[in-house]
Amino acid sequence: MKKSSLSIAVLVMILCLLLPGMAVNQANGGEAIPVYTYITQEIWVQNGDFSIYGIAYVPETEGKVPLVIFSHELGNDHTSGERYAQRLAAAGYAAYVFDFCGGTVGGNKSSGSNKGMSILTEASDLEAVLEAAKSWDFVDDGRIVLLGGSMGGLVTTVVGSGHQEEIAGMILMYPALSAKADSGAERYATEDEIPEDVSLFGGWIHVGKNYITDLRKTDFDQLLSSYRGHVLLLHGDHDGTVPISWSENAKEIIPDCEFHVIKNGGHEFFGQPFEDAMSYILPYLDTQLNHEKAESAENEMLLRMQIGDTEVTVDWEANESVEALKTLCQNGPLTIQMSMYGGFEQVGPIGQSLPRNDCQTTTQAGDIVLYSGSQIVVFYGSNAWSYTRLGHIRDKSAQEMAELLSNGDVLMTIWCD
DSSP: OHHHHHHHHHHHHHHHHHOTTEEEEGGGTTEEEEOOOEEEEEEEEEETTEEEEEEEEEESOSSOEEEEEEEOOTBOOGGGGHHHHHHHHHTTOEEEEEOOSSOBSSOOOSSOOGGGOOHHHHHHHHHHHHHHHTTOTTEEEEEEEEEEETHHHHHHHHHHHHOGGGOSEEEEESOOTTHHHHHTGGGOSSGGGSOSEEEEGGGTEEEEHHHHHHHHTOOHHHHHHHOOSOEEEEEETTOSSSOTHHHHHHHHHSSSEEEEEETTOBSBOOHHHHHHHHHHHHHHHHHIIIIIHHHHHHHHHHEEEEETTEEEOEEEOOSHHHHHHHHHHTTSOEEEEOEEETTTEEEEEOSSOOOOOOEEEEOOTTEEEEETTTEEEEESSOOEEEEEEEEEEOSSOHHHHHHHHSSSOOEEEEEEO
């Protein structure tokens, strides 16, 4: 029996040598899966006066590939993402790991300092990386996913919610949603009370006043609830830094969330917890990049919307109400006279009833819902009521939605492309 097992192991090694682009996945019933060799290259990104250092892991394959951008934890640097980048590149995904401009305890190669760093300066760094990555010759700019751990998870939330049309997915690992409580941000009655030097975690890292002020003015629950894509959320059950209850709460806030508890996972994943995390990350990427994006694009092409003279880009829901709306529009454009109501919405009659699945909903600017089965509502503010969701306008900010809808009644047109 030992001789037979040894022979199988030798055969696997021979197959891997003869077929360098393939490996045998014994955990998946022996199915052959692609394994890519990859190269690394240093890439600097400029963000105003600051220079951001990073390393790209690029699979050696023809054509452009999807990209995963890793945002590191508070106190860490780009090296905390290397094990993820190596595994992703071997699976055919490019990965970029970088140092934020501040927020590291030793070893930071980017410019900037901990005293100047905050959640919003790090978000600005990630935005600069995202914008630069679109021009890299190995990147398929329509398939970029953001991945962040701890503080990097918060930064990913800020940037991902604000750039939904530019990314194909968002992965949050043990996000530091406890940051306000951990830093004592809420104990200061006014900003004048916040010291210029703030000691965190018993003096492990010192940050500046703007770290606190930017945390205080950032509503993470609102950002999580505004993201319309599919989110992968991972948290270890042995996390002693950010209790898992913070992610359990986030799971209820995020509209489309896939949440997994990593057994024996602490704050960061190593060993088997890392392997378990990758067992969720790789299927998520495959689904988001190869299936859901194509389906979303198909839906967007089928149904389009114009408010007054302005065409807007809508992420339509996948439900029977939207399907009925598409069927209705196949006979020609649907023109709806909208009326302002309540100082936060425009509402108009569809002319007939559509299938409905109402549930209690807190809306945000840009949301499109069905009310009472026969009226369509578009929001430029927020309201809590029982609606059926139809979609969300993703290419307009809250201010732009207010400019479109808060200055009088409008005519809205919906049609099939």
